[in-house]
Amino acid sequence: MADSTEETKEWVLDPETEYRFELDPDTTLAIKIIRGSAEVFGAELSEGVTHLFGSECKAAVYTWQGCTLQIRRPSTEYVSDETPMAAYMNLHLAFEQMRVRALQSTYDDPVHADEVAGVPDGPPRVLVLGPENAGKTTACKILMNYAVRTGQGWTLMFVSVDPSEGGWTVPGTVSACPMKMPIPTQSPANPLGSTVTSAPTALSSGALLPLVYWYGHAEVRQNPLLMDRLIRNLGENVNSRHLGDSLGNCSGVIIDTPSSFATGIAAAPSDKKYALVKACVDAFQTHSLILMTVNVILIIGHEKLNVEMQRIFGASMSVVKVPKSGGVVDLDHAYRERVHGYQIHHYMYGTHFSPPPGLVAAGTSGDESVDASDARLSPVSTAVGFDDLAIYRIGGESIAPSSALPIGATRAVSELQPVQVDPGARGSGLLNAVLALLAPLHPDENERYDEEVLDLAVSAFLVVTAVDMSNRKLTILMPGPGPVAGRTAIVGSFEWQDQ
Numbered sequence: 200m201a202d203s204t205e206e207t208k209e210w211v212l213d214p215e216t217e218y219r220f221e222l223d224p225d226t227t228l229a230i231k232i233i234r235g236s237a238e239v240f241g242a243e244l245s246e247g248v249t250h251l252f253g254s255e256c257k258a259a260v261y262t263w264q265g266c267t268l269q270i271r272r273p274s275t276e277y278v279s280d281e282t283p284m285a286a287y288m289n290l291h292l293a294f295e296q297m298r299v300r301a302l303q304s305t306y307d308d309p310v311h312a313d314e315v316a317g318v319p320d321g322p323p324r325v326l327v328l329g330p331e332n333a334g335k336t337t338a339c340k341i342l343m344n345y346a347v348r349t350g351q352g353w354t355l356m357f358v359s360v361d362p363s364e365g366g367w368t369v370p371g372t373v374s375a376c377p378m379k380m381p382i383p384t385q386s387p388a389n390p391l392g393s394t395v396t397s398a399p400t401a402l403s404s405g406a407l408l409p410l411v412y413w414y415g416h417a418e419v420r421q422n423p424l425l426m427d428r429l430i431r432n433l434g435e436n437v438n439s440r441h442l443g444d445s446l447g448n449c450s451g452v453i454i455d456t457p458s459s460f461a462t463g464i465a466a467a468p469s470d471k472k473y474a475l476v477k478a479c480v481d482a483f484q485t486h487s488l489i490l491m492t493v494n495v496i497l498i499i500g501h502e503k504l505n506v507e508m509q510r511i512f513g514a515s516m517s518v519v520k521v522p523k524s525g526g527v528v529d530l531d532h533a534y535r536e537r538v539h540g541y542q543i544h545h546y547m548y549g550t551h552f553s554p555p556p557g558l559v560a561a562g563t564s565g566d567e568s569v570d571a572s573d574a575r576l577s578p579v580s581t582a583v584g585f586d587d588l589a590i591y592r593i594g595g596e597s598i599a600p601s602s603a604l605p606i607g608a609t610r611a612v613s614e615l616q617p618v619q620v621d622p623g624a625r626g627s628g629l630l631n632a633v634l635a636l637l638a639p640l641h642p643d644e645n646e647r648y649d650e651e652v653l654d655l656a657v658s659a660f661l662v663v664t665a666v667d668m669s670n671r672k673l674t675i676l677m678p679g680p681g682p683v684a685g686r687t688a689i690v691g692s693f694e695w696q697d698q
């Protein structure tokens with residue numbers, strides 16, 4: 200039910216309903232809860248605070264008990280009482296039982312059999328699978344947010360192996376981040392929250408510290424072997440962190456995947472079709488009592504995939520299907536490209552939304568509290584010599600996977616081979632390219648190996664804004680000042696122009 204004045208509109212939401220909205224480019228939506236309580240994908244909205252949403256955000260404000268929302272400048276909007284939130288709440292309660300039980304067994308507290316009936320062993324390590332636009336990332340966020348809102352002090356590991364998603368930094372990455380606080384949703388530019396990588400230290404005390412690897416492409420099919428290797432690297436890091444952190448280990452892991460994991464790797468032999476699902480299952484382990492892998496596969500709205508996963512993994516873990524929400528928006532290619540641009544812009548410049556007319560900007564308001572997460576950053580443009588930075592491209596120019604080559608044909612360069620790029624060569628492809636600046640190579644030269652760059656985490660992302668052939672210099676834009684000379688970077692297929 201809506202009640203509108205010229206600038207604002209009020210929606211009275213019944214219990215267990217959600218207000219869904221979609222924003223057009225360059226519009227900002229302001230939402231204030233004036234009665235009751237509500238949440239966006241599991242993250243609670245504070246009462247009396249005006250929350251801003253921008254960058255073509257598409258989301259829903261859900262209420263368990265009913266609420267009244269005041270909205271300014273709505274775009275596409277409607278209310279629905281058909282949501283899968285009850286199913287998510289049930290899942291959350293089952294995962295909470297697993298966490299508590301895992302923590303009890305860490306302290307050798309005997310567990311009664313009736314408390315554990317029907318719930319898998321060990322902390323929840325949940326792999327979320329589904330087709331394109333199923334609501335996988337949203338489901339991960341909801342489950343993550345409910346867990347950290349319990350007040351039990353859980354620190355969940357959120358793993359994103361969806362390279363088109365952007366995670367905490369830029370698209371083309373796979374990453375993992377321990378989460379203690381709910382993930383807000385305001386803009387697709389920072390779908391999983393903002394990190395310290397792009398923020399000045401003063402702003403970043405409570406910020407997230409993800410471990411990031413650079414895959415370099417939006418599509419998994421562009422280099423499945425590299426994806427497999429990065430998943431294993433992430434898994435090793437997460438597992439070793441959990442070895443020394445029993446609360447983190449008991450809190451569990453949630454893994455968001457791209458839709459291609461569910462459809463299987465095209466052109467792969469049938470026994471390798473779900474190789475990347477298997478890689479995730481094996482990579483994220485726990486050492487609570489015995490070594491255990493992923494123990495729950497959550498399928499969003501895909502009957503056939505559910506049956507296939509039951510057949511392959513059903514004997515060793517729980518395979519659970521939940522319905523797809525009717526609110527999930529089908530995102531087209533053009534929208535996804537624009538979001539990639541927003542994400543890189545956000546990484547460099549932070550986020551700022553202009554409030555809708557009638558609402559004063561954050562920090563300047565007299566009596567109104569506006570939560571816009573208004574963090575403006577100032578990236579640094581600097582020039583580096585062609586020889587100062589060693590730039591590699593993984594698998595060389597041609598990135599067609601071996602499985603896609605004609606029978607009998609072999610690749611000149613393997614998919615995992617780092618090939619050095621000469622910035623002075625014509626068609627180097629570096630202008631406007633996004634580069635991942637890697638952590639330093641092993642200090643002991645004897646410990647180095649050919650493919651070491653594949654196993655190094657990312658320190659920062661750079662964009663090449665100019666190539667000066669005559670002076671043999673690259674102009675690069677980076678989030679903050681820092682030494683680049685003598686470092687190693689990897690280029691993928693992402694380009695970005697500062698506008």
Ligand SMILES: Nc1ncnc2c1ncn2[C@@H]1O[C@H](COP(=O)(O)OP(=O)(O)OP(=O)(O)O)[C@@H](O)[C@H]1O
Pocket residue numbers: 217219220256257258259329330331332333334335336337338361456457458524525526527528529530
């Ligand atoms: N209940 C809802 N109401 C409105 N919008 C929603 C709802 N649930 C999800 N969305 C939006 O739908 C879009 C797609 O959802 P999401 O990113 O979770 O899907 P996905 O399966 O992870 O997508 P992908 O295929 O890219 O991996 C997102 O913009 C998300 O914010």
